[in-house]
Amino acid sequence: MAELTLRTVEKRFGNVQAVKAVDLDVEHGEFIVLVGPSGCGKSTLLRMIAGLEEISSGEIMLDGRSLNAVAPRDRDMAMVFQDYALYPHMTVAENLGFALKMRDMAAAAIEEKVHAVARMLELDALLERKPKALSGGQRQRVALGRALIRDPKVFLFDEPLSNLDAKLRVGMRMEIRKLQVALGTTSIYVTHDQIEAMTMADRIVVLKLGEVQQIGTPIDIYQRPVNSFVGTFIGSPPMSLVPARRRGENGEAVLAFGRGHDIRLPPERVEALTRAGVDQVEVGLRAEHISLAEPGDADGAAFTSDVILVEEHGADSIAVVTLGEREVMARVKPGAAHVGDKARRFRLDVDALHLFHPETGRRLV
Numbered sequence: 001m002a003e004l005t006l007r008t009v010e011k012r013f014g015n016v017q018a019v020k021a022v023d024l025d026v027e028h029g030e031f032i033v034l035v036g037p038s039g040c041g042k043s044t045l046l047r048m049i050a051g052l053e054e055i056s057s058g059e060i061m062l063d064g065r066s067l068n069a070v071a072p073r074d075r076d077m078a079m080v081f082q083d084y085a086l087y088p089h090m091t092v093a094e095n096l097g098f099a100l101k102m103r104d105m106a107a108a109a110i111e112e113k114v115h116a117v118a119r120m121l122e123l124d125a126l127l128e129r130k131p132k133a134l135s136g137g138q139r140q141r142v143a144l145g146r147a148l149i150r151d152p153k154v155f156l157f158d159e160p161l162s163n164l165d166a167k168l169r170v171g172m173r174m175e176i177r178k179l180q181v182a183l184g185t186t187s188i189y190v191t192h193d194q195i196e197a198m199t200m201a202d203r204i205v206v207l208k209l210g211e212v213q214q215i216g217t218p219i220d221i222y223q224r225p226v227n228s229f230v231g232t233f234i235g236s237p238p239m240s241l242v243p244a245r246r247r248g249e250n251g252e253a254v255l256a257f258g259r260g261h262d263i264r265l266p267p268e269r270v271e272a273l274t275r276a277g278v279d280q281v282e283v284g285l286r287a288e289h290i291s292l293a294e295p296g297d298a299d300g301a302a303f304t305s306d307v308i309l310v311e312e313h314g315a316d317s318i319a320v321v322t323l324g325e326r327e328v329m330a331r332v333k334p335g336a337a338h339v340g341d342k343a344r345r346f347r348l349d350v351d352a353l354h355l356f357h358p359e360t361g362r363r364l365v
């Protein structure tokens, strides 16, 4: 049985429909990441789960019990906010123990739990400090500790790492995930950062304008995005979209990108275009779908381009090249391409590239 269930959950603020008919089944212990651009309804959805925002219609259930009429404090969920929301006049120890004190737990038991959580988060040395005497990362740990100490059924996170610098963010995302795996607590994590979504999630929910676009594991979503929005939103460097026209040639099919860039398609991919009845397509290309061609590579999958720019990433390099009228990114070995290189030969992985409907953006194959 799913731990947390959302059934056609909607939210309207006057004329604004912030969340549209969201269905989601979260398994016990799962780490779910809600991701999407600013304003897509992530926080609203999370706040409805927490009970901080009323739902306009639909139902939210925990362990099969409807939460619709349950007050936030009775939902057995703990939320961590982007701005930490610590009590400024209390010490770290008091901040950590506050929720337990409100539940009338005995002072000795509170102290024991505070020390246990402080050890887990390496806050031992900071217990007597006030929040203003802490760094951003330390404050975020206290906020995390306040959620952990309550031992809730569900953790809710709303962009908890957004105020930290890039290096700390990478460290903290691993720590949060390690703690969550160790505790096995069902978690819903909101972020606009697709890298956080990819690296942390068991399953990702991609939202756009209040609507679920796709729900799946990071690998599912990366490899088989249901539309060009998901394809371009998830992945780094981002997927390039290039329009191409299908042209028949001796019973085979060719994608004409323009500028003499013609690529031969495998038969099963051609059939998908025939079934959809489209000649014009939007081709989604990830950097790893384009590489430097080797001498023996078939002409049908190769094109030539000058090298506009090279970004070194250490383990590999990303070369910006031209395919048809668009710039695309190619993944090459470090040092294999240089800015200003003329007429280099590149190869497309024709089995892996994504084909999207030119108007709806829906995945064709």
Ligand SMILES: Nc1ncnc2c1ncn2[C@@H]1O[C@H](COP(=O)(O)OP(=O)(O)OP(=O)(O)O)[C@@H](O)[C@H]1O
Pocket: 013, 016, 017, 018, 036, 037, 038, 039, 040, 041, 042, 043, 044, 045, 192
């Ligand atoms: N109290 C409110 N009254 C009216 N509209 C609201 C209210 N709260 C949110 N909205 C609108 O609902 C939509 C979703 O907002 P929400 O805060 O959930 O987005 P988000 O995905 O969390 O964005 P961000 O990444 O910027 O935090 C937005 O269009 C927002 O303007």
Ligand SMILES: [Mg+2]
Pocket: 042, 043, 044
């Ligand atoms: Mg938000």
